[in-house]
Amino acid sequence: MAKFRKKIKNVFLMGSGSTLLLLVFLSDVAFRRGGEIGVGWITLLRNLFVLVAFLEFYVVIESLWQSGQNITKKLGFALVLTIVVGAASSLLFIVQPSGFDIKNYSLIPLGFDSIVWANIYGVVLSMTMLVMLLILRDIIFSRRRKGTSRNFIILIGFVAATALSTLANKSMESSLLASVLFGCSVLAIVLNSFRLSWIVYLSKREKIISIVYGFLIFCLSIGFDIITSKGTDTGKSLLFYSQPLQSFASTMALFSTIYFGMTFISTLFHLPTAEAFERKTSEVSSLHNLSRLVTQVFDFNELVDSVTTMTLEVCEAKSSWLEIIKTAAPAGLLGKGHRGLEVVTSAPKNISQEEIHAIMNFRGEALRDLVISERKPVVIDSVKNDKRTKHLADVKVNFSSMAVVPLLSHDQVIGILYATKGVEFGFDRDDVDVISAFADQATIAIENSRLIEKSLERERLMREMMLAQDMQRKLLPQELPRLWEVDLEALSTPAFEVGGDYYDFTMLDENHLGILVGDVSGKGVSAAFYMAEMKGIFQSLSKIYREPREFLSKAHDTLVGTIDKRSFISLIYGVVDLRCGLMTVARAGHCPMLFVSRKTKKAEFIKPVGLGLGMGSRSFFERTIMQENVQFAEGDIAVFYTDGVTEARSEENGEFGYEKLMEVVRSAVDKSALGVREAIVTAVDRHMDHKPPEDDLTIVVMKWIKRNNNHGKNISEKKDEQLQN
Amino acid sequence: MSNFKIDMREMNNINVIDLKGYLDAHTAPELEKAFQDLLEGKKFRIVVNCRDLTYISSAGLGVFMAYIEDVRKNNGDIKLSNMSPKVYNVFDLLGFPLLYDIAKDEAEAINKFNTLQY
Numbered sequence: 001m002a003k004f005r006k007k008i009k010n011v012f013l014m015g016s017g018s019t020l021l022l023l024v025f026l027s028d029v030a031f032r033r034g035g036e037i038g039v040g041w042i043t044l045l046r047n048l049f050v051l052v053a054f055l056e057f058y059v060v061i062e063s064l065w066q067s068g069q070n071i072t073k074k075l076g077f078a079l080v081l082t083i084v085v086g087a088a089s090s091l092l093f094i095v096q097p098s099g100f101d102i103k104n105y106s107l108i109p110l111g112f113d114s115i116v117w118a119n120i121y122g123v124v125l126s127m128t129m130l131v132m133l134l135i136l137r138d139i140i141f142s143r144r145r146k147g148t149s150r151n152f153i154i155l156i157g158f159v160a161a162t163a164l165s166t167l168a169n170k171s172m173e174s175s176l177l178a179s180v181l182f183g184c185s186v187l188a189i190v191l192n193s194f195r196l197s198w199i200v201y202l203s204k205r206e207k208i209i210s211i212v213y214g215f216l217i218f219c220l221s222i223g224f225d226i227i228t229s230k231g232t233d234t235g236k237s238l239l240f241y242s243q244p245l246q247s248f249a250s251t252m253a254l255f256s257t258i259y260f261g262m263t264f265i266s267t268l269f270h271l272p273t274a275e276a277f278e279r280k281t282s283e284v285s286s287l288h289n290l291s292r293l294v295t296q297v298f299d300f301n302e303l304v305d306s307v308t309t310m311t312l313e314v315c316e317a318k319s320s321w322l323e324i325i326k327t328a329a330p331a332g333l334l335g336k337g338h339r340g341l342e343v344v345t346s347a348p349k350n351i352s353q354e355e356i357h358a359i360m361n362f363r364g365e366a367l368r369d370l371v372i373s374e375r376k377p378v379v380i381d382s383v384k385n386d387k388r389t390k391h392l393a394d395v396k397v398n399f400s401s402m403a404v405v406p407l408l409s410h411d412q413v414i415g416i417l418y419a420t421k422g423v424e425f426g427f428d429r430d431d432v433d434v435i436s437a438f439a440d441q442a443t444i445a446i447e448n449s450r451l452i453e454k455s456l457e458r459e460r461l462m463r464e465m466m467l468a469q470d471m472q473r474k475l476l477p478q479e480l481p482r483l484w485e486v487d488l489e490a491l492s493t494p495a496f497e498v499g500g501d502y503y504d505f506t507m508l509d510e511n512h513l514g515i516l517v518g519d520v521s522g523k524g525v526s527a528a529f530y531m532a533e534m535k536g537i538f539q540s541l542s543k544i545y546r547e548p549r550e551f552l553s554k555a556h557d558t559l560v561g562t563i564d565k566r567s568f569i570s571l572i573y574g575v576v577d578l579r580c581g582l583m584t585v586a587r588a589g590h591c592p593m594l595f596v597s598r599k600t601k602k603a604e605f606i607k608p609v610g611l612g613l614g615m616g617s618r619s620f621f622e623r624t625i626m627q628e629n630v631q632f633a634e635g636d637i638a639v640f641y642t643d644g645v646t647e648a649r650s651e652e653n654g655e656f657g658y659e660k661l662m663e664v665v666r667s668a669v670d671k672s673a674l675g676v677r678e679a680i681v682t683a684v685d686r687h688m689d690h691k692p693p694e695d696d697l698t699i700v701v702m703k704w705i706k707r708n709n710n711h712g713k714n715i716s717e718k719k720d721e722q723l724q725n
Numbered sequence: 726m727s728n729f730k731i732d733m734r735e736m737n738n739i740n741v742i743d744l745k746g747y748l749d750a751h752t753a754p755e756l757e758k759a760f761q762d763l764l765e766g767k768k769f770r771i772v773v774n775c776r777d778l779t780y781i782s783s784a785g786l787g788v789f790m791a792y793i794e795d796v797r798k799n800n801g802d803i804k805l806s807n808m809s810p811k812v813y814n815v816f817d818l819l820g821f822p823l824l825y826d827i828a829k830d831e832a833e834a835i836n837k838f839n840t841l842q843y
């Protein structure tokens with residue numbers, strides 16, 4: 001609908017414009033045969049008719065105009081236009097109409113044909129200049145900067161003002177105002193003619209086209225300057241037709257002369273730099289492509305491949321390849337040679353692996369060492385004469401200059417990019433710069449792929465860690481021994497994924513329960529390994545060596561050969577006789593057992609002497625370890641724990657400590673084993689201000705619930721007390 | 726952790742290591758290096774002054790165990806002195822007093838070196 005309305009509008013405008021021009025023609029035929037009409041207002045009206053008609057044509061052309069075209073096409077269009085109009089003018093010259101006589105600033109047609117030709121010529125030339133204006137506008141506006149459109153509008157303003165100032169003039173009459181305005185127009189033309197920045201962005205081919213076109217249009221425009229000037233017959237025809245139009249047409253002709261003249265000259269000057277500019281553009285776009293590849297493509301080979309390919313294309317290199325250094329040289333080795341490096345050649349272009357091998361093996365490593373130690377690009381201008389590559393004369397090489405650029409990541413050389421050219425002095429500073437830029441991209445690609453590799457590795461380790469954690473959980477007793485004589489409770493929480501705390505129970509026989517709590521020094525995986533070993537030792541040896549002291553000595557014997565010098569296992573081991581409630585406790589460097597009597601509420605740490613497992617020689621360990629006997633009465637409590645409990649610390653409260661543990665258990669002595677355990681956990685948690693524990697934490701609580709005859713006294717006998725079997 | 730510091734002194738052919746702060750798995754390598762340096766320099770008469778040592782973890786204890794054998798093989802010893810009761814308790818739990826000479830103060834430790842020749 002809108003399209004249709006536009007069409008209607010255009011047809012109307014064309015129709016009315018043509019009608020106006022027809023009226024003008026008819027009036028000319030009717031009134032001007034004998035010369036100028038003396039009355040100014042009729043001239044004014046006639047000129048207004050012409051102007052309105054052209055304005056209407058302008059609106060139509062503008063609505064059909066396509067701005068978004070290629071500049072060279074625009075230039076071609078301008079050329080065609082000038083040729084057509086030039087032909088029209090030539091035609092007028094050939095036809096040789098009768099011409100005009102000048103009388104009192106008026107032009108008097110010497111024949112009817114003069115009037116006809118003036119009309120035709122006026123319309124055609126003015127239309128042409130209108131289109132030329134639009135072409136020039138598009139060309140100037142194709143690269144806009146501040147002031148571009150302002151300057152152009154000023155120009156149009158002056159051109160229009162010049163034309164309008166002659167509206168009421170007789171054909172040959174001129175005024176001072178019109179001359180001044182024309183001068184201003186010329187200034188504005190010159191100002192606008194410096195808007196030529198579009199030339200820079202043309203390709204070399206386009207520049208050549210624009211030189212040719214610019215020159216031709218420039219020459220033809222000079223022709224226009226002549227034929228639109230007042231002195232010529234064609235100029236007189238125009239003047240006779242309408243002085244404002246003549247003013248417009250001649251100004252436009254001047255504009256096109258100056259602008260295309262400038263185009264011609266500046267394109268000519270830009271031609272030598274066209275190649276450099278084109279290369280810069282291709283550098284920028286290839287770098288852009290490469291960086292996009294780096295972020296999108298994770299295929300390492302594809303990336304290094306495009307790096308060497310682009311090096312080849314952009315620098316016009318003969319061959320290019322990349323070396324990736326797997327193990328970067330430590331700083332101390334610099335200068336001593338890097339024979340230990342693991343170097344992989346990737347993405348060779350126009351050169352075979354054999355050739356590279358031949359080059360690099362024959363003292364070519366010196367070149368590599370140089371780049372690694374310098375950490376700067378090295379350019380060999382003449383392979384033949386440069387002392388760094390003189391040796392290559394013996395190897396058959398088909399290149400004459402080389403650029404060797406390091407791939408730097410965190411000041412470490414992780415690879416080297418090589419490029420060669422067939423000519424000597426082939427690499428200028430720009431080449432080295434662009435190869436360095438490619439090397440940077442390759443660095444990112446390599447770093448990326450290494451990071452991905454690392455993160456995959458990390459993920460694998462995480463899974464292993466989870467597995468280890470799961471395994472370790474299974475090493476702890478899955479359920480507590482169910483006995484009616486004692487109430488047992490246990491808890492172990494590792495602070496890290498895998499911890500070093502360990503507890504276990506074993507029934508030595510139907511009457512003897514063994515309780516073991518331990519802590520492997522250090523944390524994490526190594527601690528977990530020792531813990532697993534400890535589990536094996538406990539389950540196998542505890543039934544053979546029934547006495548705690550004896551068992552710990554044997555466990556030490558077994559461990560001392562395998563455990564690291566810096567590591568040890570602290571253990572506390574109690575064996576309780578379920579018939580009478582007598583517990584024998586031996587300690588290998590572990591936290592003492594807490595004993596609390598229900599009856600007397602007395603609390604006591606049972607701390608027989610003993611080294612940690614893995615410390616000291618076999619005989620020394622055996623000689624020094626002691627054990628103690630403790631008699632349990634109904635309701636008495638034993639607490640085994642690790643230093644995660646006593647050493648639980650917070651900024652404000654300091655360490656949890658032994659006193660506090662004692663207090664907590666004493667006040668919970670009437671509770672069940674679970675109650676006691678929870679009392680300790682709650683107290684530690686409160687002490688830590690509910691922060692997660694920093695160390696593994698293990699608690700085993702035993703409450704003696706059997707009523708026995710032997711109640712009351714607890715026997716604490718040091719030294720070699722034999723366990724009654 | 727930066728709240729751990731090692732100072733080394735040498736007097737009368739005896740090297741004194743002053744420990745300050747928190748000796749745990751993070752800071753143990755520093756002490757380890759101190760021992761290594763002494764052993765490389767054939768210094769085997771070592772006193773570790775624990776006056777300003779506020780905490781020691783099992784990893785810290787492990788460092789002493791790692792070097793005692795080598796030191797004693799070379800007719801030297803690592804003697805410990807000036808422990809706070811809390812730090813002493815940690816050493817004591819593990820049975821260190823059985824294996825190591827723990828002196829009340831530095832002078833006593835040095836004295837032991839001078840009277841008892843290895």
